[in-house]
Amino acid sequence: MEFLNKNDRQQYFNNIRGILIEKNEGKIYCSLTINVGHENPRPVNLSIKKLEYDKIAPNVNIGDKVIVRFYLTSTKTNDRWYTFANLLGVDKDLYVPKQPQNE
Helix, strand or coil, X not given: CCCXXXXXXXXXXXXXXXXXXXXXXXXXXXEEEEEECCCCCEEEEEEEEHHHHXXXXXXXXXXXXXXXXXXEEEEXXXXXXXXXXXXXXXXXXXXXXCCCXXX
């Protein structure tokens, strides 16, 4: 997976698999929303700056199974915490689970 890493000090990041359900393209920030989970699917929204979005997001479409790499950040404003998932990279998921064979 090609992804955006500004330095070589951190090598490991979070990864999740899901189905891409929404792409939002803004002037400064963009986002991708994916459904994750099996029995209880839930949406996860990941944001990224527009310049980086143009480099990594054109290769995926709504409905694609994807693997995303991200990191979390939190800020405290007016005594409330806000957490953001920042997108680093996205690839199509090529994994196909093995089907059990009946013999």
